[in-house]
Amino acid sequence: MKHLVNWSRIYSLWPVHLMTACCGAELGAMMSGRYDPERFGMQAAVGSMRQSDLLIIEGTVTKKMLKRVKVVWEQMPNPKYAIAMGDCACSGGLFHDSYSIVNELEKAIPIDVFVPGCPPRPEALLNAVIKLREKIRRGEVYPK
Amino acid sequence: MSTLDLNVGPQHPGSGHMRIIVRTDGDLIVEATPDVGYVHRGCEKIAESRNIIKNIPMLERPNIADSSHLNWSYIQPIEELQGVEVPERGRYIRTILCEINRIASHLYGMAIMAGIFSGHTTMYMYGFGDRELLLDLAEMLTGARMTFSFFVPGGVRRDLPKGFKEKLLETLDYLQRRLVAIDRIFVNNPVFVERGRGVGILRKEDAIKLGVVGPVLRASGVRCDVRKDAPYGAYDKVDFEIPTFKEGDSLSRWLVRFEEIKQSVSILRQAIRDIPKGPIARKSPIVIPRGEAISRIESSRGEINHYIVGNGSDKPYRVKMNTGSFKNLLALPFLLRGVRIGDLPIVYGGLDYWPVEADR
Amino acid sequence: MTATLSTQEQRIATAVKEQLGSAVEDVRVDRKGRMSLVARKETITEVAACLQRLGFDHSIAVSGVDYLTEKRIEVVYFLSSYSRDDLKHLVLSLKAQLDRENPSLPTLTPIWESANLFEREAHEMFGVNFEGHPNLQKLLLQDNWDGPPPMRKDLTFPELA
Secondary structure (H helix, E strand, C coil), X not given: CHHHHHHHHHCCCXXXXXXXXXXXXXXXXXXXXXXXXXXXXXXXXXXXXXXXXXXEEECCCEHHHHHHHHHHHHHCCCCCEEEEECHHHHHCHHHCCCCCECCCHHHCCCCCEEECCXXXXXXXXXXXXXXXXXXXXXXXXXCC | CCCEEEEECCCCCCCCCCEEEEEEECCEEEEEEEECCCCCCCHHHHHCCCCHHHHHHHHCHHHHHHHHHHHHHHHHHHHHHHCCCCCHHHHHHHHHHHHHHHHHHHHHHHHHXXXXXXXXXXXXXXXXXXXXXXXXXXXXXXXXXCCCCCEECCEECCCCCCCHHHHHHHHHHHHHHHHHHHHHHHHCCHHHHHHHCCCCCCCHHHHHHHCCCHHHHHCCCCCCCHHHHCCCCCCCCCCCCCCCCCCCCHHHHHHHXXXXXXXXXXXXXXXXXXXXXXXXXXXXXXXXXXXXXXXXEEXXXXXXXXXXXXXXXXXXXXXXXXXXXXHHCCHHHHHHCCCEHHHHHHHHHHCCCCHHHHHC | CCCCCCHHHHHHHHHHHHHHXXXXXXXXXXXXXXXXXXXXXXXHHHHHHHHHHHCCCEEEEEEEEEECCCCEEEEEEEEECCCCHHHCCCEEEEEEEEECCCCEEEXXXXXXXXXXXXXXXXXXXXXXXXXXXXXXXXXXXXXXXCCCCCCCCCCCCCCCC
């Protein structure tokens, strides 16, 4: 039964578009026709975060924004997953020595998949979604 | 009159992080206060601790969809202080990459405004799909889809590869056919036109007083474009027009971008036909001499300026960036006054505001 | 650099010297399209009004520069024109030298409204007080920033990181 539930979760990942900085442009490109995430069940335009289960943190999270990212995360219902997209979300990236950014995001939000790259190509992001699906299938991300 | 304070953002689809605190009376906006800084990464401070070349990738990230203009604007004052003149072939290659970038950025802006803010998903798919062809061209030339880091003090990094000219002309032919389709589906379509016509009008006197730039300025009847007023690169060698509209509403701002794509196609055709042979770069020293200089480049969202103060070392003493989105930010509360809540996305989309570029 | 100077820049320089006299110092034409002049805190409003009459209708940027060793902060207004065809190519830098301990300058927003947000950013980043500015609150920094203005040179890496 658990396999059936996991299978249905895999095919309906609805992401919240937390388009922070530069990486958002590559996420926008991924949502378009050339890469077509809808064949994986990912809906491009989601109404609200209360009906989505995937948070893609694209780009740098500043200290001013961190509180709001946590609010978005808390509003999402369980089970929920998070992908850290881009070098800045993984470890600070190009701006690691800035006075206003958060370098260690995983201390605030539990991240399931890290996607390095500056910015990562849309194929890399799709690959991350596929890896996340395998994690869900194996049952490694639930319960949160 | 009892009013309600609403929060729009900072997390919202279709744009980076930016909050607008809107005070409404019914559904009429009485006052709007933008709250920015959610993507402020301190670029100017970081730039003082890295040398000239290491700053290039960092300083082109504020607007990744328009990165070649930011790159050029950072390099221009350094070349002026160093006294290095870029050879003619290098200037043509710079112009070609910048115009490819301008078309890609305008397609992005049009896709977001019509696609996400207006709800026409077709324009989103058209804009992003056609943009991929231009990113392929840029990748062929520079090796990267969006973060080119292609201009260095003295010239450009690489010459045009074999087959570039043919691929460019093929892409331009395809684009011209697509523009006809967009014209039929959107420009002559009352469903789209009525959404933006007469909404968020910015009169000419207010546009000048607020100091807005780019397509927002030209949609309000002010015929100013740095490529014509203070030409750089190869812009004085090609023929093009500056599309200007008188109405100053959100629809005009979308149409200015649409017309500018047509002009960019024409510039690209002339540039690739007339590009001379010769070197693509000159040697430049690794230090910035004492002095100060300011650049003026017309990016997709308006005029950008980099003010650089050098002190003889290889790191700049001060880098001040001012971008089109930051200059246009002042117009947002002005335009939103008296507009209905339902029209807020259209007015906001018409400005093509890029929060990362404004916050730096 | 007196070899080939454009007539527009010379015309503006002459008019400025005639109308403002000792209110301005160091009027320079660097090349075609670039000129600069220096005003004092007491005279800057008068200088700005004169420049507006001459045709400079908007500000394209405002920057602070922290000259730590010379113990001064310089504020530069970059001005240009949309309405005058003969001045569209020109950028005029209006500079004011301020004391580093307590930098303060009257706001120029009544003359150039476009400088509103630029002055606000310079206040936040350098600590310059623009007297009379309608809204000198934080713009870009986080809400609970308690440190000194970040663009000042006494804040260095790695202390910041």
